Amino acid sequence: MSPKPSTDPLAGVAAEPGVPKPDPMLTISDVRRSFGGITAVDVDHLEIPRGLITGLIGPNGAGKTTLFNLLTGFDTPDRGKWTFAGEDLAGVPAHLVARKGMGRTFQLTKALSRMTVMENMQLAATGQSGERFLTALVAPLWRGKEQEITERADELLVRFKLDHMRDEFAGTLSGGQRKLLEMARALMVEPALVMLDEPMAGVNPALTQSLLDHVKGLRDNEGRTVVFVEHDMDVVFDISDWVVCLAQGEVIAEGRPSEIGSNRAVIDAYLGATHSEDPAHRKKRHERRAS
Amino acid sequence: MAADIVFDALRTALGPTAAAYALLAIGLNIHFGFTGLLNFGQAGFMLVGAYGVAITVSTFGGPLWLGVLVGMLAAVVLALILGVPTLRLRADYLAITTIAAAEILRLLVRSTAAEPITGGVFGLRQFGGDFFALNPLPDGRTYFGALAASPNRAWVMLVGWSLVALMTLLVWALIRSPWGRVIRSIREDEDAARSLGKNVFSYKMQSLVLGGVIGSLGGALFALSLQTVQPDTFLPQVTFFAFAILILGGTASTGGPIVGAIIFWFLIGSLQSGLRRFSDADMLPEFFGAQAVGAVTLTFVGVLLMALMIFRPQGILGDKKELQLDVS
Incomplete structure (x- = not known):
C-alpha cells in the first residue's frame, strides 16, 4: 500500500452519520x-x-x-x-x-462496443472544438487538438495496460478489461x-x-x-x-x-x-x- | 431478350428515382446507421422536400432555388417538431411518432381543405421549367449510350447523382470527425456519452435535422424528375424501401446507400422488365399476367432481402466484425 499522508486529514472527525468534515x-x-x-x-x-x-x-x-x-x-x-x-x-x-x-x-x-478502444478514449476528452457541427467539416481546425488528445489517451492506455488493444473494437474486450477501459476513459475528462x-x-x-x-x-x-x-x-x-x-x-x-x-x-x-x-x-x- | 432486360434494369438502377432513394437512404444512414435513431417517417421528409418545390413554384410562382430552400427549411422544422418531444424518450417513441407524422402530412396535403395550395389528391405539376431551362445538354440526341437517356432525363441523372456524391462526401467528412465520434457513441450507449460530458439531446437533434434535410433533397429531386407530385407517392412503404436500400448496401457504411440504391433498383428494374417481356411473349402462366407484375416484383424483392439477411447480414459494404459484437 502506498504511503498515506503523514497527518490524518480526518483527525478528530467522529464516526457518526452526517458528521461534518474539515474539507x-x-x-x-x-x-x-x-x-x-x-x-x-x-x-x-x-x-x-x-x-x-x-x-x-x-x-x-x-x-x-x-x-x-x-x-x-x-x-x-x-x-x-x-x-x-x-x-x-x-x-x-x-x-x-x-x-x-x-x-x-x-x-x-x-464500453462503446462498436468503437475502438482508442475512440472510446478520444471521445471522453473535453474541449475538442471538432465536436461542433461546422468546425467538424474543417479538419485543420481540430487536427492539432486531436493529436494532443491521442497522446494523452495513449499514455493512459499504457498505464492501464490496454495499449495492445488500442485499435480493437471495445466490444472484444474481456469484462475486466472493460472495467479498466471505463476507468481510463473517465480520467480523460480530468x-x-x-x-x-x-x-x-x-x-x-x-x-x-x-x-x-x-x-x-x-x-x-x-x-x-x-x-x-x-x-x-x-x-x-x-x-x-x-x-x-x-x-x-x-x-x-x-x-x-x-x-x-x-x-x-x-x-x-x-x-x-x-x-x-x-x-x-x-x-x-x-x-x-x-x- | 436477356440483354434487353439488363439494359432496362440498368436504366432503372442509374435513373433519377434510384438517385432520389439513395438520398433518402443517406439521410436514414445518419439517423439509424450512425446515431441509432429509428426514423420510420423518412417519407415525410421526402414529402416536404417535394411539396416545398412544387408549392413554391407551381402555386405561388416563385423561383426554383427558393422552392428547394423552402423544402429544406420545412425539413428542419419537421425535425424540430418531431425531435423536441421524443428525443428525450426511449428510441421506440421516435419510431412511432415519425411514422405517424409522415402519414399525417400525406393526409394533410391530399385533403380537400388543402386543395387550393397542394392540389389535393391530384397533386401539382409544371414546376420543373426553371430546372430544365438550366439544362446545358443539347437537344436532339440521346445520352449515356445504351441507357438512351433523353436530354432532360440525362440532366436529372447528372444533378441527382452529383447531389448523392456531394452528400456522401459530407457524411464521410462528418463521420470521421470528432462530431461523428460523438454521434456514434450515442448509438452505442447514450448514458456513457452523457457521463463523458456530451449533450446527447443536442447531437440527436443535429442528426435528425441533417438526415431529414438530405431526405428532403431526395424528395425535391424525385418531384423534379417526374415533373409532378402526388400525395400517394409518399406512402410508408417509401420509408421501408429506403431502409431496405440502407440494409442492402450496409448500415453505417458511408457508401452503403449508393451501392444499395443501385442494386435495389437494378433488381426491381430487371424483374419488372423481365416479367413484362415474358408476359408479352406469352411465356408465363395466366395468373402471372401484366397486372400481377407489381406484386410479383415486390415478392421477389422480399425473398431476396431475406436471402441477404441470412447469407450476408451486414449488407454489401457493412463490416461483419461490427455485427458480431454484442451491443449491450
Whole structure:
C-alpha cells in the first residue's frame, strides 16, 4: 500500500452519520428519492472529504447506485440539495455535471462496443472544438487538438495496460478489461471527483490488485477525490480512508475502516442480507463480531 | 431478350428515382446507421422536400432555388417538431411518432381543405421549367449510350447523382470527425456519452435535422424528375424501401446507400422488365399476367432481402466484425 499522508486529514472527525468534515468536496443535504411507495434514498446529511478515498457500502438495494445516479444528474430527486466544490449541482443535467468535474463509471460497464478502444478514449476528452457541427467539416481546425488528445489517451492506455488493444473494437474486450477501459476513459475528462460503481465486480483476482493500485493512484499521484461502491469488504477496508454505510436509503454509519468493521448498525444491516454472500466472508464477520 | 432486360434494369438502377432513394437512404444512414435513431417517417421528409418545390413554384410562382430552400427549411422544422418531444424518450417513441407524422402530412396535403395550395389528391405539376431551362445538354440526341437517356432525363441523372456524391462526401467528412465520434457513441450507449460530458439531446437533434434535410433533397429531386407530385407517392412503404436500400448496401457504411440504391433498383428494374417481356411473349402462366407484375416484383424483392439477411447480414459494404459484437 502506498504511503498515506503523514497527518490524518480526518483527525478528530467522529464516526457518526452526517458528521461534518474539515474539507468536503461534496456536501449532500436532505436528498430523497422514492420509487412508488419505496424510499430508495433518504440522506439527511453527508460530506465527502476532498482528496481521499471514500468507500460506499451497504446491502443490496440500499440505494448506493441510486445515490450515484442522483448526484451525477442521471436521476432527479424528489427533493434535496448538494454542492460540489462549493457549487450547487441539484437539477444540473448529467453532461454538465461531468463537465464540472464529476466523473463516473457504471455498475454494468458501458464500453462503446462498436468503437475502438482508442475512440472510446478520444471521445471522453473535453474541449475538442471538432465536436461542433461546422468546425467538424474543417479538419485543420481540430487536427492539432486531436493529436494532443491521442497522446494523452495513449499514455493512459499504457498505464492501464490496454495499449495492445488500442485499435480493437471495445466490444472484444474481456469484462475486466472493460472495467479498466471505463476507468481510463473517465480520467480523460480530468475529473476532480471520480465516482466508481462497483469497479471490481466480475474482475478476476489478478486484475483486482492492479485496479486497486489504479484507484489508490488517483488519490496519491493525481490528488483526485474518489467515491466507490463495493461489496468486497477486504477491498473496502484495504483502500478506503473513510467508509459510509447505507441501508434502506439512509446513512446508518460512517467512519474509518477500522471503526466500521465493528459497528453494530453495519453488522445488523448486513446480517439481514448474508444469504447472498459466500460463507468465508460470513465466517470472518462472525469472528470479528465475537472478538 | 436477356440483354434487353439488363439494359432496362440498368436504366432503372442509374435513373433519377434510384438517385432520389439513395438520398433518402443517406439521410436514414445518419439517423439509424450512425446515431441509432429509428426514423420510420423518412417519407415525410421526402414529402416536404417535394411539396416545398412544387408549392413554391407551381402555386405561388416563385423561383426554383427558393422552392428547394423552402423544402429544406420545412425539413428542419419537421425535425424540430418531431425531435423536441421524443428525443428525450426511449428510441421506440421516435419510431412511432415519425411514422405517424409522415402519414399525417400525406393526409394533410391530399385533403380537400388543402386543395387550393397542394392540389389535393391530384397533386401539382409544371414546376420543373426553371430546372430544365438550366439544362446545358443539347437537344436532339440521346445520352449515356445504351441507357438512351433523353436530354432532360440525362440532366436529372447528372444533378441527382452529383447531389448523392456531394452528400456522401459530407457524411464521410462528418463521420470521421470528432462530431461523428460523438454521434456514434450515442448509438452505442447514450448514458456513457452523457457521463463523458456530451449533450446527447443536442447531437440527436443535429442528426435528425441533417438526415431529414438530405431526405428532403431526395424528395425535391424525385418531384423534379417526374415533373409532378402526388400525395400517394409518399406512402410508408417509401420509408421501408429506403431502409431496405440502407440494409442492402450496409448500415453505417458511408457508401452503403449508393451501392444499395443501385442494386435495389437494378433488381426491381430487371424483374419488372423481365416479367413484362415474358408476359408479352406469352411465356408465363395466366395468373402471372401484366397486372400481377407489381406484386410479383415486390415478392421477389422480399425473398431476396431475406436471402441477404441470412447469407450476408451486414449488407454489401457493412463490416461483419461490427455485427458480431454484442451491443449491450
